[in-house]
Amino acid sequence: MAEVTLTVCTTCRAGAPTDEEGPRAGQLLYDALNAQDLPEGVTLRPVECLSACTRGCSMVLSGGAERWTYVYGDLKADEHVDDILTGARAYAATDDGLVPWRERPVVFRKQSVARIPPIISKEQDNKK
Amino acid sequence: MAEVTLTVCTTCRAGAPTDEEGPRAGQLLYDALNAQDLPEGVTLRPVECLSACTRGCSMVLSGGAERWTYVYGDLKADEHVDDILTGARAYAATDDGLVPWRERPVVFRKQSVARIPPIISKEQDNKK
Numbered sequence: 001m002a003e004v005t006l007t008v009c010t011t012c013r014a015g016a017p018t019d020e021e022g023p024r025a026g027q028l029l030y031d032a033l034n035a036q037d038l039p040e041g042v043t044l045r046p047v048e049c050l051s052a053c054t055r056g057c058s059m060v061l062s063g064g065a066e067r068w069t070y071v072y073g074d075l076k077a078d079e080h081v082d083d084i085l086t087g088a089r090a091y092a093a094t095d096d097g098l099v100p101w102r103e104r105p106v107v108f109r110k111q112s113v114a115r116i117p118p119i120i121s122k123e124q125d126n127k128k
Numbered sequence: 129m130a131e132v133t134l135t136v137c138t139t140c141r142a143g144a145p146t147d148e149e150g151p152r153a154g155q156l157l158y159d160a161l162n163a164q165d166l167p168e169g170v171t172l173r174p175v176e177c178l179s180a181c182t183r184g185c186s187m188v189l190s191g192g193a194e195r196w197t198y199v200y201g202d203l204k205a206d207e208h209v210d211d212i213l214t215g216a217r218a219y220a221a222t223d224d225g226l227v228p229w230r231e232r233p234v235v236f237r238k239q240s241v242a243r244i245p246p247i248i249s250k251e252q253d254n255k256k
Contacts, residue, residue: 007245045245051198052242060244070179071199071242114180114199114241116188117135117173 002064003041004092006084008033010046012056025077026057032077039089055113061088065119067097073113083107130192131169132220134212136161138174140184153205154185160205167217183241189216193247195225201241211235 012026023031030046038044052058055073062069070091075084083105090099096118101109140154151159158174166172180186183201190197198219203212211233218227224246229237 005247047245050242050244051240055242058242060242062244062247064247065193069197069244071244112179114178114183114186114188116178116190116197116199116244117175119133119190119192 002066003043004039004061004063004067004088005043005045006033006038006088007045007047007050007060007062009048009050009052009056009058011048012050012053012058014056028077029057029059029075029081032081033084036081036085039085039092041092042088052113055111058113059084061091061097063091063097066095067091067118069097069116069118070108071113071115072108072111074111075107080107130194131171132167132189132191132195132216133171133173134161134166134216135173135175135178135188135190137176137178137180137184137186139176140178140181140186142184156205157185157187157203157209160209161212164209164213167213167220169220170216180241183239186241187212189219189225191219191225194223195219195246197225197244197246198236199241199243200236200239202239203235208235 008030010026010030014025033044050058052073057075058073060071087105087108090103091097136158138154138158142153161172178186180201185203186201187203188199215233215236218231219225
């Protein structure tokens with residue numbers, strides 16, 4: 001099964017002024033995730049800008065051509081790290097990326113920006 | 129080079145009441161695109177729900193593991209079909225999905241919901 005990737009936008013300012021010093025909100029989210037033990041089969045990848053700036057901080061959860069890809073937004077380093085890892089673990093345990101709704105952490109249920117169907121679909125299964 | 133796919137959410141109501149009769153806005157967008165000659169190497173795919181409902185109608189432009197993937201929103205069947213096809217043609221002509229900013233149609237510049245980096249990156253090139 002393809003490896004799962006958490007892609008975090010590290011340039012996100014989350015609405016902070018452009019001249020603010022110190023690490024950006026996106027970098028803080030990346031660092032907070034990077035400090036944790038990631039679930040098996042999950043890797044973390046930084047990226048400069050996911051073009052979801054109105055919904056920052058943002059992150060992509062993806063896992064190869066057979067899984068749905070999810071984009072999440074409005075994430076916070078001091079609130080959502082545990083839930084992101086829980087959600088990534090559940091996602092990695094699926095073949096198609098479709099975790100049952102009730103098993104998704106609230107942050108994944110409420111803060112979806114978009115989802116993208118698999119490139120390869122075993123069946124035309126578009127249920128949420 | 130991998131084929132390019134335009135994935136259109138056909139269940140989008142674009143904010144219309146849930147009891148409204150007739151084809152949905154997303155279906156109308158899909159039908160309008162389907163009635164055109166698509167650019168070479170571009171295929172059209174319907175999907176039920178891209179979970180970008182606050183930004184409907186929405187569409188994904190993707191093209192294999194080596195291209196950036198883009199999600200666009202607030203699309204209209206009677207306004208944006210020509211520009212979507214122009215933008216898809218330019219995207220299909222690239223290896224990595226990165227069309228120079230000035231060569232993108234305005235709808236792609238202004239109505240991005242998110243972009244997702246390639247699974248396989250030839251170089252760590254994250255420029256917009």
